[in-house]
Amino acid sequence: MRQHITIKDIARIAGVSTSTVSRALSNSPELSEQTRQRILEICRREGYRVNALARSLICNKTNVIGLIVPEVTNPFYAELSLGIETHARSLGYNVILCNGQNDAKVTEELFGFLISHQVDGIILASSQQDAGTMIQKLAPRLPAVLLGTPALVSGDEVNSVCIDNLAGGRLAAEHLLELGHRDIVYLGNRPNSLTHQLRLRGFTEMMEKAGIIPQVIDNPHGCSSIDIGCALSRKLFANGCSATAIFASTDSMALGVLQAADEYGISIPEDISLLGFDNIIYSALPKIELSTIDQRKQLLAEAAVDLLTRIIDSNEQDEFTHRMIRPTLVSRSSCRAPKK
Template identity: 60%
Template sequence: MKRVTIKDIARIAGVSYATISRALSGSSEVSEQTRKRILEICKQEGYRTNALARSLTCSKTNVIGLVVPDITNPFYAELALEIETFARQMHYNVMLCNSIHYENNIGELMDFLISHQVDGIILGSSRNEARACLHEYHKTIPSVLLGASISDEDEYCVNAVSVDNRAGGRMAAEYLLELGHRDITYLGFRPSSITHQLRYHGFLRAMEQRGLTLNVIENPENSSSLQAGYQLGKQLFAQGLTCTAIFAATDSLALGVIQAADEFNIRIPEDVSLLGFDNISYAALPKITLSTIDQRKSALAESAVRLLVSLIEQPSNDGYAHHMIRPALIERHSCAALQLTKPTP
């Protein structure tokens, strides 16, 4: 089928090309009656605005790029939806790409998005290499790093939005300690992730301040998936349960631990308490009811989109912005006070 062009609409309407262009752009130089007639003709003929052509004229597409590690990860799926929802409220559409956890893909995706004329890019990544990669593009296109914290001493200056992972780790430890737990396993730590590093350091510091040691099970995979949590959970339970509480570095890992616990006939929280981090939607399901540290995805998404839009619409060379979101504890039913789970004889 032949694609209807703006010149076809002008011929049918009996007006000039310029009049059609003004009517579609909302110009006050065209009467409301003429505009309505032109819009009705466009609808009847199936005309669609050529966004790429308009972007070449206006140097703006009102499209932002979003790169996440893996959309099948519930956290990133929910975060992407929050970003798209808020972006639309600010009159921007979102073009989504997955890096599939490989940092060498990020540069290719950045180039791809730039070649498709996006106005700015949000890069969701917790890996250490993401900062260096985004730093290479900061003079080319407005960009925001979402997920990894930035320190004042960081050699790679980028605009960033992150949850306060150190505070979240401390919050998790203090909650379990208040419940009376002292033998705690930290499950799923990934050294390659800066968010995991900060989360771990916050948790460890709270333990050390009470003179306690922490059993750590590292995750050798490059993602914190349910399958990884299941394998790590089986590894822990096969050795015999000695801890009274488990802190899973993400909710997806915690869901895997729940699966492994079921196979080993270990009850949560009667035999062991389990705390996650992220507050994905699955955590609230009736048969899961996972207590967790909430990353406040809506606040992260709004902060990232607002920051990126401000960089697009009001370019500035006044430095870099870093917005930190404080996490929150969500208490459900997967953690219990120690005296309730293992009574003293």
Template identity: 30%
Template sequence: MSRFPKRATMADVAQYAGVTKTTVSRVLNNKGELSPETREKVLNAVQQLGYRRSRIARSLATDQTFLLGLIVPSISYEFFTDIARGAENAAWENDYKILLCTTEGDWDREEGMFLFLEDIQADGIVVCAPRLPEERLVPLVEQFQNVVVVNGQGIGWHELAGAIETDDAGGMKLAVNHLISTGRRHLTYLGGPPDARVSTERYHGFVNALQAAGYTPNPAWHTACHPATLQEGYASVMRLKSVLSEIDGMVCFNDLVAAGALRACLELGVRVPDDIAITGCDDIQVATLVQPSLTTLQTPKEEIGMLAVNMLLERISGQRQHEDVVLQQQLIIRESAP
């Protein structure tokens, strides 16, 4: 004898309530004209029997799987786990489930995730910080149709897909202007992976903000961190140690890079913020845990995930209410660049 009770079926509910399976289906799908008494009998039977609708049967009836794909470069960086949390909460509220796919920044793997989600007939895809070049990414988005792209700057998505972006150029302007306002004049940029569109946007924002303030960037001081990790931030500063005496401010691609830079400065005897002020980006938990705590650009990460799923569901239903969204960053001033 099975130690698990038999799962109640729609036929069981119909028999218990004394109605037909068609009536049960109409109640569960809120369709058709039914008396309040009939509706109450069916709902009571559902509760008494512990009936749960079969997702497979529901998919066959609606031609939907109620699965959404979320493609991210990594889940080891808190930025993307926070986006995933927001996405999952929004999906849950709408009776959808999220399938999380990671690419580790690999182009073939990113393409493979699109094809996998198509194979399992996911109803839509949110792709965060895509790394594929435009000539490979656009055909995948066109093929899938129901797609929202987060931080896919550089491509005019328009009708092709929903788009959510952070104003990275505006954020870099906030960071650069803050450093200049505190007397810093010789700034370097520790960037992210060269194939990440957001990395390019932040670099251009840094250069433009510096030039707009009347200062000339020194390209020899700028370096890319690939991947954008604490270890790469540390290594980047070590590569710049011969010119650190000429630098009084660092703008970093993200908080992990900034934390690595802090560690390297500590080992080299460079005082932060007295000798060099350092800013990060994203405001993950490490920003408040390192010493000195990080001045950083705060990005609304969970909000991005929720907005992306809601925008995707609108596209799936054919009722698009949101235009493409640009979210602003906020400068959070702490000890590394007071």
């Protein structure tokens, strides 16, 4: 097997000192461009790679950030993670992606793992009420950003980026009311999630202004998935559903509604309109065409990375920043005016 190439080997081959090789690798202006290019070419030819650990010990910075999401299989978090990684790389940072599995103990262990690997900062994507407290407890001195839960509302002293879920709920209600719906089901509320509480509050506020009390079906589980959406919808349809529209708390839940509706011979939107929340990539597929509230994932991703890297570079953690982004409505073919 080929031996590991060290900086001393490169210096010997190039006929220069190790400090000269270091200057070439760090783009030092003290070195001529011709010499630098000659050394870099030798590095490429010999397969030399910079020792990231050694460099981090010298610079006290790894240019690596940790990202913890509740479930990587969830399309929303998969797309969000890609946006975070892409934007972070454009700023010179690599990302370690971790799956919290919707488990507080696993998430706590991942904090320890990331801190032990000397990441420069952590983004925690979570909608749980105690997410801010978890950051304060597990990473009190490490730059961190909470993504998905509005710390400004919860009162946690952490930096946060989130969508305006209150406005999103209102937007959903306005759209269905404008279409003429009055008998509407809100499906999939998670009582233990501040994000979902705000989403429901915005929705019910607008409905009550119109003199309507919507039927709310809670999701007792710790996550929102297609399977859960399907199971809740089966119960709804089996008991006889008089509603003309369903607002699903997430697009994944809405996909579960579609599956259950197909099983019960219910046509969407002819028999019942369906509105989701997230605008995941599957929502725009030709046979789905789901109307939804767009969380603007790319903007969320960029805002979280920009905030975290700013904190890392400035090393200022005395004040906390809260960024709230307004969602938008994406109207497709799953919603229409109710039958008369």
